[in-house]
Amino acid sequence: MTLTATRDQNSSASLPALDADETLRYSRHLLLDEVGIDGQRRIKNARVLLIGAGGLGSPAALYLAAAGVGTLGLVDFDVVDASNLQRQLLHDTADVGRSKIESARDRIKAVNPHVHLEAFDTRFERGNALEILRDFDIVLDGTDNFATRYLTNDAAVLLGKPNSFGCIFRFEGQASVFGAPDGPCYRCLFREPPPAGLVPNCSEAGVLGVLPGLVGTIQAIEALKLILGIGEPLIGRLLLIETLGMNFRTIAVRKDPTCPSCGEPSRGGGTIRDLDDRAGAYSESSCGVPTASTTGSEPVVRNVTAVELAERIGRGEDFDLVDVREPAEWEIARIEGARLVPLATVRQASENWDRNREVVIYCKSGVRSLNAAQQLLDAGFTRVTNVLGGIKSWTADVDPSLRRY
Amino acid sequence: MAITVTLPAVLARLADGNKEVSADGATVGEVVDAISTRYPSLSTRIRDEAGQPYPFVVYYLNDEDIRLGSGFDSSVSDGDDLTLVPAIAGG
Numbered sequence: 001m002t003l004t005a006t007r008d009q010n011s012s013a014s015l016p017a018l019d020a021d022e023t024l025r026y027s028r029h030l031l032l033d034e035v036g037i038d039g040q041r042r043i044k045n046a047r048v049l050l051i052g053a054g055g056l057g058s059p060a061a062l063y064l065a066a067a068g069v070g071t072l073g074l075v076d077f078d079v080v081d082a083s084n085l086q087r088q089l090l091h092d093t094a095d096v097g098r099s100k101i102e103s104a105r106d107r108i109k110a111v112n113p114h115v116h117l118e119a120f121d122t123r124f125e126r127g128n129a130l131e132i133l134r135d136f137d138i139v140l141d142g143t144d145n146f147a148t149r150y151l152t153n154d155a156a157v158l159l160g161k162p163n164s165f166g167c168i169f170r171f172e173g174q175a176s177v178f179g180a181p182d183g184p185c186y187r188c189l190f191r192e193p194p195p196a197g198l199v200p201n202c203s204e205a206g207v208l209g210v211l212p213g214l215v216g217t218i219q220a221i222e223a224l225k226l227i228l229g230i231g232e233p234l235i236g237r238l239l240l241i242e243t244l245g246m247n248f249r250t251i252a253v254r255k256d257p258t259c260p261s262c263g264e265p266s267r268g269g270g271t272i273r274d275l276d277d278r279a280g281a282y283s284e285s286s287c288g289v290p291t292a293s294t295t296g297s298e299p300v301v302r303n304v305t306a307v308e309l310a311e312r313i314g315r316g317e318d319f320d321l322v323d324v325r326e327p328a329e330w331e332i333a334r335i336e337g338a339r340l341v342p343l344a345t346v347r348q349a350s351e352n353w354d355r356n357r358e359v360v361i362y363c364k365s366g367v368r369s370l371n372a373a374q375q376l377l378d379a380g381f382t383r384v385t386n387v388l389g390g391i392k393s394w395t396a397d398v399d400p401s402l403r404r405y
Numbered sequence: 406m407a408i409t410v411t412l413p414a415v416l417a418r419l420a421d422g423n424k425e426v427s428a429d430g431a432t433v434g435e436v437v438d439a440i441s442t443r444y445p446s447l448s449t450r451i452r453d454e455a456g457q458p459y460p461f462v463v464y465y466l467n468d469e470d471i472r473l474g475s476g477f478d479s480s481v482s483d484g485d486d487l488t489l490v491p492a493i494a495g496g
Contacts, residue, residue, distance in 0.1 A: 056496045144496040169493040170414045190492040191460035198450065205415070207495055240490065242413070245424075251465050251490065254473065344419055344446050375449075 015041035016070065022114060026068050034230045040068060044114075046227040049073035049136035051124050051152050053100040055212030056142030056166050056219060058090040063220040064140075065108045065115045069227070072108065073136055075120040076100045083405060087209035124148055126275035126282055129155040138223050140164045142216060146193035151282045153178060153186035154272050157262045162233075164222045166215040171208050173215035173241040176234045176253065177222050179262065183235035188256040188263075198371060211243060301373040302385045306393040309360065313337065319358035319385070322346075324372040329364060333402040335394055338362070346372045347379065355381045362387035362394070364405075408436050408481050411488040419447040433464060434477030436487060451489060452477075461492040 018026065018040060029035040029043075046069050050057045053076040064072060078100050080091045095103040101121040108117050120132055124143070133139055133155050141152045141163055149167070156163040156179040163178040165186060178185045218239065225231045237250045256263055263269015275282070304312070312319070321338040323330060330340045341349050343363070353359070359376055363369040366389050373384045387394070395402045410426050417424045421444065428443070430436035434456070441448035453459055457477065464471045465488040471479045481487070 052496055054496055142496050144494060146492070146494045149494055166496070167493050168495045172414045172493070174490075174493065189463060193494075194459070194461045194492065205495075212496070238490070240413070244414075251468055251488070252470070254470065347445055 012038050012041070016044050017041065018044065022068070025112075025114075029067070035228060039228045039230075043068045043224065043227055044070040046138070047071040047073065047136045048138045048140060048223055048227075049075070049133055050140045050142055051075050051148065052142035052144060053088070053090055053104045054078070054084065054142060054144055055087045055168065055207065056216035057104075057140070058088045059213045059216035060140050060142060060164075060220040060223070061090055061104060061108060062111055063217055064223060065112045067220075067224060068112065068114060069223075070114075071116045071118060071136075073118040073120065073132070074101060074104055074108075075122065075124045075132060076104070077121065077123040087207065087212050089213070124151065126151060129275055130159060133159055133161060136161065138162050138164060138226055140219050140223055141166065142219070147282045149186065150193055151275065154261050154275060157185050158272075158274070162226055162235075164219040164226070166219040168207055168211050168215050170205055171211060171243045173211055173243075175215055175218045175222070175239040175241070176237060177226070180226075180233070180235045182255065184253045184255040185259060185262040187261040188259045189238065189253050191256075191260065196367070196370060208243065211241075214243070215241060299377055299382045299384070301370065301377060302383075303388050304360065304385050305388050306397045309335075309362075309387055309394070310398045312360075319360050319383075320353070322359055322361045322372070323391075324361055324363050324368050325391075329391075329405065332405045333391060333395065335362065335391065335399075341372075343368045343372055347375050350376055350379060350381070353381075355379070356383070358383035358385060360385040360387060363390045365390045365392045406431065406481060406483045406485075408483075408485050408487055410436060410440055411486060413489065413491065413493075415491055415493060416447060416450060416489055419450060420444040431480060432477060433466060433471055433479045433481060433487060436481060437464075437477065450491075463490045464488070465490060 026040045029040050030037055048064055048069050050061055053074055061072060080095045080098050080100055080103055082096050084091060085093060090104045090107050099121055101119045105117055105119055108115055129151055139152060139156050139161050141149060143149050143152060153163060162180045165178050166175045222233050225233045236253055238253050240249045257267040258269045260269060260271045323334055323338040323340050324343040324346055326342050359381060361369040361372050369386050369390060373386045376384045395404055407427050407429055410428055412420055412424055420426055426440055428436045428439040430439050437452055451462055458464060466479055467486055
């Protein structure tokens with residue numbers, strides 16, 4: 001599949017020429033039969049949109065820029081934090097506090113001034129997703145949350161753009177190409193995202209800094225293969241990467257005719273026809289900003305902000321304060337008066353606790369604590385409170401002397 | 406029948422850190438029951454309250470998606486490999 005074919009610019013004559021500087025710069029590509037001058041002109045003609053200038057977006061942007069992709073789109077709303085520098089090579093120490101888009105712009109320009117960068121300093125959301133993606137050939141999913149991943153998938157399917165997909169967790173990653181003609185999409189594999197609180201994210205579980213370098217680079221290779229129409233892209237295959245044992249494995253992913261995103265209407269699929277569709281479930285709550293549900297008179301998880309928690313502690317109120325993070329996190333910073341019960345041990349440890357005493361739970365940012373809170377409710381606890389924003393909010397709003405991580 | 410269940414890191418942490426566990430059962434569902442009983446923290450992450458697969462965890466029996474077979478009713482044989490692939494979001 002040659003991507004440029006979709007833009008009526010497939011004929012060699014209509015591809016942009018390479019000047020003398022570019023011929024020298026890309027000479028190692030020109031020597032490859034699979035690339036050559038025409039291939040390099042295809043790369044120059046290509047437009048690739050990267051969602052996220054973080055762990056995956058960094059190596060992908062750097063390598064695609066170096067490779068000579070003519071137009072790189074980059075979407076990110078975030079600012080550079082010191083905790084990003086361990087893996088996000090688009091950003092330097094001096095960039096901490098700057099917008100990621102500005103920082104990325106400088107770096108990409110330094111890598112290859114021939115690349116035109118279209119920067120979108122905004123969140124990729126349903127109100128702008130189609131408009132942003134429409135003018136690109138390929139999307140590269142480097143987001144860090146389920147809501148944006150499902151949105152990216154559905155936008156790509158609606159517009160018929162292939163999606164070079166990658167994701168990471170701790171020491172493991174996944175990569176694939178979704179949304180290619182006749183290929184499966186992300187929803188064919190995982191139809192719906194997990195509910196809030198069930199799955200920890202990277203900021204809570206950690207990630208080896210080099211890992212996104214590996215996975216984002218694979219995404220960049222797949223994007224180039226699509227541009228050039230060479231090799232066998234990861235269409236219909238999911239690459240599973242496990243770096244502690246250093247095992248790579250691919251498993252087949254089939255296109256699902258009943259898939260709500262890319263399926264066939266005659267088979268009950270293809271029900272997501274625009275991004276306003278509620279079936280899409282793009283709410284940010286799916287990536288960890290949970291709200292308490294209210295179902296009848298059953299006990300529910302109550303929420304408390306860090307500031308409210310500080311006030312309650314100040315008043316000497318009676319409750320158990322439980323920290324469900326890992327010991328390494330506890331060593332960095334903790335709320336005075338708490339005790340450590342890592343999430344995986346909550347169920348067992350709580351067997352001996354008083355089910356009628358209030359338990360207030362916190363973690364780093366509020367995802368694991370919600371999971372623990374739900375486990376306690378399921379175990380018959382009646383008064384369970386979750387600290388919104390976890391120790392991150394506590395550090396920001398109550399005790400700035402604590403170390404951030 | 407002894408089946409090898411392969412768990413990625415995100416799930417292995419809930420199974421005492423084991424990336425491979427051996428479990429008995431005649432169907433995928435029975436194997437899932439067995440490991441759920443052994444590792445209670447794992448149970449809520451790999452199947453829903455009704456005991457059915459989640460839409461965000463895919464089971465591969467010897468590299469074949471069980472949704473193409475009989476799901477949790479798919480029968481397993483001695484020495485089969487069951488690999489769990491959960492959706493992960495990090496980037």
